[in-house]
Amino acid sequence: MLDPALLRADLAATAEYLKTTRSFTIDVTVLQAIEAERKQIQMRTQELQNLRNTRSKAIGMAKGKGEDVTPLMAEVAAIGDELKASEARLEAIKTEIDAIASGIPNLPDASVPHGADESGNVEQHRWGTPRAFDFEVKDHVELGARDGMLDGDAGAKLSGSRFTVLRGGIAQLHRALAQFMLDLHTREHGCLEVNVPLIVNADSMRGTGQLPKFEDDLFSTTVGEGRRYLIPTSEVSLTNLVRDEIVDAAQLPMRLTAHSLCFRAEAGSGGRDVRGMIRQHQFEKVELVTLAAPEQSPAEHERMTRNAEVVLEKLGLPYRRMLLCTGDMGFSATKTYDLEVWLPSQNTYREISSCSNCGDFQARRMQARFRNPATGKPELLHTLNGSGVAVGRALIAVMENYQNADGSITVPDVLRTYLGGAERL
Numbered sequence: 001m002l003d004p005a006l007l008r009a010d011l012a013a014t015a016e017y018l019k020t021t022r023s024f025t026i027d028v029t030v031l032q033a034i035e036a037e038r039k040q041i042q043m044r045t046q047e048l049q050n051l052r053n054t055r056s057k058a059i060g061m062a063k064g065k066g067e068d069v070t071p072l073m074a075e076v077a078a079i080g081d082e083l084k085a086s087e088a089r090l091e092a093i094k095t096e097i098d099a100i101a102s103g104i105p106n107l108p109d110a111s112v113p114h115g116a117d118e119s120g121n122v123e124q125h126r127w128g129t130p131r132a133f134d135f136e137v138k139d140h141v142e143l144g145a146r147d148g149m150l151d152g153d154a155g156a157k158l159s160g161s162r163f164t165v166l167r168g169g170i171a172q173l174h175r176a177l178a179q180f181m182l183d184l185h186t187r188e189h190g191c192l193e194v195n196v197p198l199i200v201n202a203d204s205m206r207g208t209g210q211l212p213k214f215e216d217d218l219f220s221t222t223v224g225e226g227r228r229y230l231i232p233t234s235e236v237s238l239t240n241l242v243r244d245e246i247v248d249a250a251q252l253p254m255r256l257t258a259h260s261l262c263f264r265a266e267a268g269s270g271g272r273d274v275r276g277m278i279r280q281h282q283f284e285k286v287e288l289v290t291l292a293a294p295e296q297s298p299a300e301h302e303r304m305t306r307n308a309e310v311v312l313e314k315l316g317l318p319y320r321r322m323l324l325c326t327g328d329m330g331f332s333a334t335k336t337y338d339l340e341v342w343l344p345s346q347n348t349y350r351e352i353s354s355c356s357n358c359g360d361f362q363a364r365r366m367q368a369r370f371r372n373p374a375t376g377k378p379e380l381l382h383t384l385n386g387s388g389v390a391v392g393r394a395l396i397a398v399m400e401n402y403q404n405a406d407g408s409i410t411v412p413d414v415l416r417t418y419l420g421g422a423e424r425l
Contacts, residue, residue: 001101001364008035014107021108021326023116031100038093045090048083052076102206103213106361108326109335115325121338122325127309128318130342135405139345140396141276143403144170152276161274162266162281169425173398173411174284176418178259178391181286181311185388189307191257191288196237198261199228204240207366208383209332209358219263219281230263235385238289243366246378252370253292253300257388260285277392278350288388293370294360297382301357305337308353308388314414317397318342320349334359339389341397352393355386 006014015026055076062069113122144150149170155163166174185191199221205211210218210232219230231237238256247254262283273279288307290300305321312319324336333356340349360380363369369378402410409425416422 001361002104002107003360003364004101006107007031007097007101007104011035017107018105021112021114022105022329023327024105026104031097034093034097034100038090038097041086041090041093045083045086048079048086052079052083055079099212102211102365105331106334106358108329109357109359112329112335113323113325114327116327118325118328120325121328122323124321124323124337126318126320127313128316128342130318131344131401133344137344137400138403138407139276140399143399143407143409144276146407150277159281162279164277164280169409169419169422170395170399172419173409173415173425174391174395176415177394177398178284178286179418180314180415181388181391181394182257182259184311184314185257185286185288185307189255189257189310191255194238194241194256194258196231196234196258196260198231198237198263200231200236200240201225201228203243204236205229207240207243207368208236208362209365210236213331217265219265231260232264233262233285233385233387234258234260234287235289238287239291239362239368239383239385240366242291242368242381245368247291247368247370247381249293249370249373252381253290253296255300256289256291258287258289259391260287277396280392284391286388286391288355288384288386290384291368292382292384293372294379294382297357297359297384300382301335301337301355301384304384304386304388305339305353305355308339308355308386311389311394312339312341312352315394315398315412317394317401319352330354330356332356332358332361334361341393342401343397344400344403350393352397353387353389356384358383358385 011028011031015028018024018026055072059069059072059076062072113120115121141150147168149166149168151165151167154165182193186193202211218232220227238258262285264281266279266281288304290304292300309319309321319339319341322338322340324338329336336354336356338351339353341352343350359382362383363380368381370381371377372379398412399409402412404410411419411422411424
């Protein structure tokens with residue numbers, strides 16, 4: 001959530017910046033009218049509170065003098081009725097403003113290029129050279145069809161479209177990838193591994209910005225304690241660990257990682273990537289989350305993105321880093337790097353990791369703070385998140401980049417210890 005001061009003192013400038021950078025429109029007239037009413041009601045509420053206190057003291061003084069206090073008591077009762085109504089209206093206005101503010105995206109960092117969509121993204125660098133094949137390349141679906149190791153029909157039978165069953169060597173390779181990533185991030189990148197709930201409450205979804213704007217993209221359940229949600233990424237659980245907390249500055253930056261199942265309804269993505277495992281309702285990720293002081297977050301963003309790059313480099317997968325433009329960033333992000341891995345069957349790069357600095361946008365929603373040693377006062381944290389990396393897409397990339405003419409798959413060196421020394425699947 002944006003700083004309320006921007007929506008009060010600098011509303012017009014903020015609205016114009018969002019319009020030009022994110023094509024997002026704030027109804028300035030409506031918000032100004034609501035804010036004007038809030039000020040008026042708040043002033044009246046304070047007046048009534050002061051008046052009630054003054055009259056209550058007068059009652060005490062009158063009683064001490066033996067005077068008739070009936071008129072004063074009637075006046076205080078009337079003030080109380082108006083005050084109650086005024087407080088209720090003030091709370092309703094604040095809720096209305098909060099609902100509007102919750103739907104406003106984060107402001108792009110000044111270093112982010114302006115653009116309407118992905119065509120405005122800027123390539124930062126590439127690593128690796130795509131392999132030249134001397135045989136006809138198969139995609140991951142064809143490669144996985146052998147012995148039903150990658151079975152979309154079985155997934156559809158069990159659950160519907162956009163689910164997949166993995167068997168045998170492909171299932172083991174998928175597991176090995178997740179284990180390799182966790183070991184890398186915990187042993188070499190200094191992350192604390194966390195095992196998190198896959199079902200969270202609405203407060204957690206609001207904290208990281210999935211609610212209220214993206215409810216249609218979420219799976220939910222009403223079993224038990226009201227409506228709860230299946231996480232679309234463990235970013236939700238990891239980041240909300242510090243919701244309503246004041247973190248010791250000595251703990252920062254706090255670098256966390258988790259391997260989890262993720263669930264997305266993929267509303268609005270009909271017809272896109274329906275073949276295979278590119279876009280699934282259920283998938284797995286090894287997530288990276290960093291909680292940092294404001295002055296630490298730019299460097300931590302670079303560090304996090306580099307950690308994700310190392311995963312791809314150790315797997316020997318060609319990739320490129322893209323700086324997303326203002327029109328292609330996520331709702332909560334102020335700056336985002338995407339890593340795109342080379343897929344031979346598509347002859348192009350596809351996203352496999354997205355690393356975002358959210359500034360204090362999520363922290364303000366969550367009231368996640370740290371105590372500044374210089375002032376002794378609580379201040380908002382900066383939150384960062386990134387895929388380190390998407391396990392299913394890493395599986396696809398390994399299968400396609402390491403395929404052989406006979407349909408077998410060479411196991412990357414760094415994964416062989418996880419597969420009992422197997423060199424080929």
